[in-house]
Amino acid sequence: MIELLPLLGTDFRSGTELARELGVSRVAVWKRIQRLREMGYPVEAHPKRGYRLVEEAPAPGVLAARLPRRPAGSYRYLGVTASTQEDLRRWAAHGAPSGALVVAEGQTAGRGRRGRRWQSPPSKGLYCSVLLRGLPVGKLPLLGLAGGVALAEATGVGRVKWPNDILGPDGAKVGGVLMEAQTNGEEAHVVILGLGVNLEPADLPDHAAALSRYSRVSRTDLLVAFVQRLEHWLDRLDRPGEVLAAWRRRDVTLGHQVRVRTRQGVVEGRAVGVRTDGTFVVRPMSGEEVAVAAGDVELVGQIRTMS
């Protein structure tokens, strides 16, 4: 059976045309449209003009036109799914190529860092996972930083907070990057970078905001910009100094007083910055610098407005 989804873009196509291409009746087209909607795809229907995906939908055809160098078949656009990380993990197990992307309209079990949930209401954010293959395990911390820089750059206004938070100019969290890897000795044969960005206001936690508070970026523009910036940084993983410098330029904590909550306890002090091994270095009032490998950082005192 020919699928309807690949025939839908962000321009209207008449029911008659779609019926002809699919070799089915117009009623059958309508039923398939209903099914796509049940799956979470935002399909618009117009009595005269026909059907299309809403303008900001990252439809496969739109993405292929904007990222022409990507191999065909390396992109999956889903309606509402549990977690794009899981979808891509399964696809990777069945041979998805490096660079494969899964984007969903919404997620019912979106994962955040440290076992937290990532709220993913349909059509209110960008929920995306990218597969990378065959990276040295030693490069993973730098890749995590590069992913954060790429996403911050793609938003246009983003700052970063270790390890992978993307903040708006007033310090509210607009997005984050989650890195999950399967390793085999010194090689990470599967690395899945998951990015979540709040684009439109929804029921967000207090410290979070939607990107629409600062700028209007469409989901597709954001996704295209992220892929381009990620490719840029992937080419520079052998030049850690460049990645670190890009991170430092956007780092909201650098030189400020911070509190870092780790599983071992709380560290307070002045943020010295990140290292190529991915650790976050804090200089306490007394004692030696501490390099933290995993934790949550908060700025102590007032949240600062960044220019």
Ligand code: BTN
């Ligand atoms: C964080 O905790 O800051 C990282 C959040 C990452 C969320 C994204 S949304 C797309 C992908 N699928 C998931 O289940 N999680 C990541």
